[in-house]
Amino acid sequence: MLRPIIEKESISYSVSKVDNEEIDRINILQASYKAMHLSLNKLKHKPQYLLIDGNRFKKYKDYPHRCVIQGDGIYTSIAAASVLAKTYRDEYMQKLHKKYNMYAWQTNKGYGTHEHRDAIEKHGLCKYHRKSFNILSAKLIADDCELHDEVEIQPQSIS
Numbered sequence: 770m771l772r773p774i775i776e777k778e779s780i781s782y783s784v785s786k787v788d789n790e791e792i793d794r795i796n797i798l799q800a801s802y803k804a805m806h807l808s809l810n811k812l813k814h815k816p817q818y819l820l821i822d823g824n825r826f827k828k829y830k831d832y833p834h835r836c837v838i839q840g841d842g843i844y845t846s847i848a849a850a851s852v853l854a855k856t857y858r859d860e861y862m863q864k865l866h867k868k869y870n871m872y873a874w875q876t877n878k879g880y881g882t883h884e885h886r887d888a889i890e891k892h893g894l895c896k897y898h899r900k901s902f903n904i905l906s907a908k909l910i911a912d913d914c915e916l917h918d919e920v921e922i923q924p925q926s927i928s
Contacts, residue, residue: 770856772856785808786861816832820835858878
């Protein structure tokens with residue numbers, strides 16, 4: 770697995786998340802920017818230049834940046850960031866699945882697969898679903914879907 774190697778060998782890294790309620794409030798694109806900005810604030814070593822995977826970024830502080838479409842196939846630093854983001858997300862989804870396996874979060878990783886949509890129809894939405902995603906009627910709210918031992922992503926820096 771690449772994640773432990775990336776974490777060990779990187780100068781500094783941070784992974785941040787924005788919860789579903791915040792995503793509903795500000796939208797998924799703004800939430801992506803916010804998570805990147807939160808991660809920048811947590812870095813022990815401040816970067817001189819940001820390479821952003823994609824075609825947009827919301828300028829933050831005085832960091833110069835460049836957006837690179839399909840950058841994870843061009844720059845190892847972007848590829849490493851993608852690996853960290855995906856593995857931390859997958860870990861979070863696995864923990865959700867352990868508590869609420871009816872939603873099949875271990876396989877859909879937060880995407881609205883057919884199986885996931887069927888589970889929502891049967892069990893309703895829970896507090897971890899984005900209501901703005903309009904996967905089904907927002908009136909379908911499950912009463913018993915709470916994750917008491919929430920997963921927190923701990924930022925780490927390697928010097």
